[in-house]
Amino acid sequence: MSSQLAPYKQDFLKSALSGGVLKFGSFELKSKRISPYFFNAGLFHTTRLAAAIATAFAQAVVDARKAGLEFDIIFGPAYKGIPLAAIIAVELGRLAPETLDTVSYSFDRKEAKDHGEGGNIVGAPLKGKRVLIVDDVITAGTAKREAIDKIRKEGGIVAGIAVAVDRMEKLPATDGDETKPGPSAIGELRKEYGIPIFAILTLDDIIEGMKSFASEEDIKRTEEYRQKYKATD
Numbered sequence: 001m002s003s004q005l006a007p008y009k010q011d012f013l014k015s016a017l018s019g020g021v022l023k024f025g026s027f028e029l030k031s032k033r034i035s036p037y038f039f040n041a042g043l044f045h046t047t048r049l050a051a052a053i054a055t056a057f058a059q060a061v062v063d064a065r066k067a068g069l070e071f072d073i074i075f076g077p078a079y080k081g082i083p084l085a086a087i088i089a090v091e092l093g094r095l096a097p098e099t100l101d102t103v104s105y106s107f108d109r110k111e112a113k114d115h116g117e118g119g120n121i122v123g124a125p126l127k128g129k130r131v132l133i134v135d136d137v138i139t140a141g142t143a144k145r146e147a148i149d150k151i152r153k154e155g156g157i158v159a160g161i162a163v164a165v166d167r168m169e170k171l172p173a174t175d176g177d178e179t180k181p182g183p184s185a186i187g188e189l190r191k192e193y194g195i196p197i198f199a200i201l202t203l204d205d206i207i208e209g210m211k212s213f214a215s216e217e218d219i220k221r222t223e224e225y226r227q228k229y230k231a232t233d
């Protein structure tokens with residue numbers, strides 16, 4: 001495993017591998033790109049793996065707070081963001097009870113509920129609150145933009161975005177020509193909203209780590225994919 005990575009990131013990568021969360025093969029993404037690797041956060045479903053992802057996120061959030069991030073609510077976009085928001089909130093309360101045990105969490109429904117309490121936000125009300133979005137992966141930023149719109153519509157203030165994996169990809173080309181260089185999804189979101197966006201692992205971290213566990217063929221295919229889709233910033 002790469003010795004350049006912070007120990008908590010190395011532990012997280014080991015857990016993702018042992019849980020089969022990080023896989024190599026051929027996978028279609030939400031953006032329709034075909035990727036030789038895939039991070040399936042839905043597989044962090046045992047008590048041990050759930051604790052591993054909560055610990056790594058909480059550590060990354062505590063580091064970001066030291067760099068100036070301030071927030072009141074952790075928001076997990078449906079679906080995979082939902083359990084993340086809940087377990088990260090619990091872990092933050094445990095890790096930093098003196099400052100973070102007043103943090104709340106909330107999440108959205110993909111479709112609004114038309115009976116009972118109604119609406120499409122569950123958990124802490126967002127109005128007037130600083131909201132940190134947590135999610136599994138950032139590729140093209142589409143799901144993050146949808147989450148930002150929902151939070152703002154509820155009167156919340158988006159304070160930042162934390163993801164488990166930053167795939168470091170350029171935005172999909174508007175004319176469909178994927179051979180052209182382009183800016184990253186993360187970079188554009190940072191510019192547009194002026195918020196901190198951070199990840200536990202980037203594609204560069206994964207490729208560095210792969211050198212100690214993956215086959216030459218998987219490394220080659222992943223490096224080729226990076227070459228093809230890596231953003232210019």
Ligand SMILES: O=P(O)(O)OC[C@H]1O[C@H](OP(=O)(O)OP(=O)(O)O)[C@H](O)[C@@H]1O
Nearest residue numbers: 030078079080138139140141142143144
């Ligand atoms: O477009 P981006 O924001 O860069 O990220 C890709 C997102 O796509 C997937 O979620 P999906 O919307 O498929 O929903 P799921 O959580 O229900 O799997 C994945 O879990 C990421 O969150």
Ligand SMILES: O=C(O)c1cc(=O)[nH]c(=O)[nH]1
Nearest residue numbers: 029030038039040137139
């Ligand atoms: O871009 C995606 O759709 C995506 C990539 C990935 O690695 N994992 C995932 O759940 N979605």
